[in-house]
Amino acid sequence: MATEEERTSTPCETVREEDEEHPEQIQPTQDKKQVEKQEEAKLKAKYPNLAKGSGGSALLNKRLQKGGKYFDSGDYAMAKAQLSNKSKLPVQPEKIIKSEAVGQTIPTPENIPAGRCRKPSLVTSKLASGELL
Amino acid sequence: MTGNGGELTWCFSQVKGAIEDDVADADIISCVEFNSDGDLLATGDKGGRVVIFQRDVASKNLVPSRAEYNVYSTFQSHEPEFDYLKSLEIEEKINKIRWLRQTNRNHFLLSTNDKTIKLWKVAERNKRPEGYNLKDEMGQFRSRSAITSLRVPIFQPMELMVEASPKRVFANAHTYHINSISVNSDLETYLSADDLRINLWNLEITDQSFNIVDIKPANMEELTEVITAAEFHPKECNMFVYSSSKGSIRLCDMREQALCDKHAKLFEEPEDPTNRSFFSEIISSISDVKFSHSGRYMITRDYLSVKVWDLNMENRPVETYQVHEYLRNKLCSLYENDCIFDKFECSWSGDDKHIMTGSYNNFFRMFERDNKRDNTFEACRDITKPRTQLKPRKVSTGGKRKKDEISVDCLDFNKKILHTAWHPLENIVAIAATNNLYVFSSKE
Numbered sequence: 001m002a003t004e005e006e007r008t009s010t011p012c013e014t015v016r017e018e019d020e021e022h023p024e025q026i027q028p029t030q031d032k033k034q035v036e037k038q039e040e041a042k043l044k045a046k047y048p049n050l051a052k053g054s055g056g057s058a059l060l061n062k063r064l065q066k067g068g069k070y071f072d073s074g075d076y077a078m079a080k081a082q083l084s085n086k087s088k089l090p091v092q093p094e095k096i097i098k099s100e101a102v103g104q105t106i107p108t109p110e111n112i113p114a115g116r117c118r119k120p121s122l123v124t125s126k127l128a129s130g131e132l133l
Numbered sequence: 134m135t136g137n138g139g140e141l142t143w144c145f146s147q148v149k150g151a152i153e154d155d156v157a158d159a160d161i162i163s164c165v166e167f168n169s170d171g172d173l174l175a176t177g178d179k180g181g182r183v184v185i186f187q188r189d190v191a192s193k194n195l196v197p198s199r200a201e202y203n204v205y206s207t208f209q210s211h212e213p214e215f216d217y218l219k220s221l222e223i224e225e226k227i228n229k230i231r232w233l234r235q236t237n238r239n240h241f242l243l244s245t246n247d248k249t250i251k252l253w254k255v256a257e258r259n260k261r262p263e264g265y266n267l268k269d270e271m272g273q274f275r276s277r278s279a280i281t282s283l284r285v286p287i288f289q290p291m292e293l294m295v296e297a298s299p300k301r302v303f304a305n306a307h308t309y310h311i312n313s314i315s316v317n318s319d320l321e322t323y324l325s326a327d328d329l330r331i332n333l334w335n336l337e338i339t340d341q342s343f344n345i346v347d348i349k350p351a352n353m354e355e356l357t358e359v360i361t362a363a364e365f366h367p368k369e370c371n372m373f374v375y376s377s378s379k380g381s382i383r384l385c386d387m388r389e390q391a392l393c394d395k396h397a398k399l400f401e402e403p404e405d406p407t408n409r410s411f412f413s414e415i416i417s418s419i420s421d422v423k424f425s426h427s428g429r430y431m432i433t434r435d436y437l438s439v440k441v442w443d444l445n446m447e448n449r450p451v452e453t454y455q456v457h458e459y460l461r462n463k464l465c466s467l468y469e470n471d472c473i474f475d476k477f478e479c480s481w482s483g484d485d486k487h488i489m490t491g492s493y494n495n496f497f498r499m500f501e502r503d504n505k506r507d508n509t510f511e512a513c514r515d516i517t518k519p520r521t522q523l524k525p526r527k528v529s530t531g532g533k534r535k536k537d538e539i540s541v542d543c544l545d546f547n548k549k550i551l552h553t554a555w556h557p558l559e560n561i562v563a564i565a566a567t568n569n570l571y572v573f574s575s576k577e
């Protein structure tokens with residue numbers, strides 16, 4: 001599949017785009033690194049505390065721990081309840097909570113009011129509610 | 134199939150979804166996938182829902198055939214959960230959908246969020262039994278006096294109903310977040326990959342899975358790379374590849390060992406270690422890997438380019454296509470707004486001659502391998518008439534901007550096309566632009 005030209009070229013050589021009038025788009029490897037280093041300098045200027053090489057594990061750890069971290073499940077339920085207040089959801093009927101249950105049983109997410117609001121997507125997807133064209 | 138030397142002219146076909154300025158998080162499309170004959174198109178969203186579209190048969194049989202898809206089925210695949218042990222929320226967002234090859238009248242697909250994979254059966258029902266003895270059509274018991282003779286219930290036609298039901302739930306096998314699932318060509322097994330491990334499942338068995346790759350270091354401080362994508366070879370049931378955040382791809386052969394920590398081949402482009410920048414590793418992280426239909430090649434997508442690798446050559450790609458090179462001198466701001474971590478997917482055309490991938494500003498890029506031609510198109514709501522041809526777009530980098538060009542600084546980085554799919558047999562593409570699904574087809 002590779003032409004003769006590509007076999008002898010440096011690994012990172014850009015595939016030539018069809019427009020000859022934009023030669024600045026074709027950058028040999030050296031120039032690319034220079035541009036990146038310039039950008040790196042900009043970043044360091046803005047954030048002098050950015051530790052060198054921490055790009056590695058800090059990013060990876062951030063990546064591994066995706067998803068909201070909450071103090072506990074109650075915190076999670078409260079956060080979800082606040083979220084649903086802001087969104088345009090259809091109002092769900094109030095669930096009757098027995099007065100005896102207060103202080104007598106350990107609440108689970110299904111029982112407390114915020115529990116309902118954890119599932120906003122029971123609304124049908126707008127993709128399915130009819131095409132526009 | 135090809136007209137003027139292989140170049141495809143793309144036309145608008147359909148767009149699905151609401152026109153909204155304030156898009157709800159749940160409506161953001163998170164994956165798009167055609168089934169093996171292209172008659173079904175599935176989308177998953179951040180709200181955990183799956184919507185399946187079906188090709189309209191009448192328009193398909195027209196000459197020239199039209200690419201029209203209508204809603205076929207929709208269901209809630211995953212729901213938000215809470216990991217009580219770690220106090221972390223588990224998003225319901227559908228990360229990947231993969232169809233199983235059709236073996237009978239029913240359709241099956243695998244859908245996954247960060248932690249759980251589910252096998253869904255999508256079945257049609259157009260008949261129902263009527264004429265039971267004890268109960269009437271409403272399900273009410275018939276009065277004793279009305280039952281005077283015994284009758285045999287018979288099937289009567291009814292309005293078509295498409296029902297989706299979960300058949301298997303494959304849970305609790307991943308500590309980290311699942312990024313890929315891939316069905317094996319043996320049609321019995323599939324793999325699921327998270328940041329550090331890859332598991333092999335049998336489609337019938339949900340309480341066991343084999344761990345086939347584990348790159349977790351004994352000491353997490355020593356962690357240097359994570360798995361970003363994985364896929365089974367389309368024809369060799371013993372081979373699969375996985376890509377890493379460092380820009381390498383490993384091909385593994387399951388015949389060698391039960392645990393494939395040792396790769397059979399390592400695909401990596403050499404880079405001068407002394408000439409690296411802070412951004413080098415981040416932009417070399419591979420966000421998607423896809424085998425060609427032939428199985429001879431694979432494409433990988435990193436932040437700025439798409440590379441074609443020949444499985445027979447490990448030391449460098451055979452082709453490299455620049456997606457948006459003009460972003461290289463914007464890396465600092467792209468790091469600040471987190472766009473540099475965006476994970477773009479890439480797709481092959483059915484004949485492996487074209488490659489597609491998304492970019493920002495609702496642009497998507499098409500690369501033609503034979504002639505090295507490339508084009509940029511925009512998925513925008515301005516076009517409403519079907520079969521309107523798409524005009525190629527251009528981004529200007531220098532000072533002089535031509536009339537129809539858009540300058541790099543005017544690009545909307547919130548409009549990103551991360552998920553795309555190419556019909557397996559025809560030149561029809563499905564593009565997810567935030568909460569809208571676009572279908573484009575080519576005249577050829």
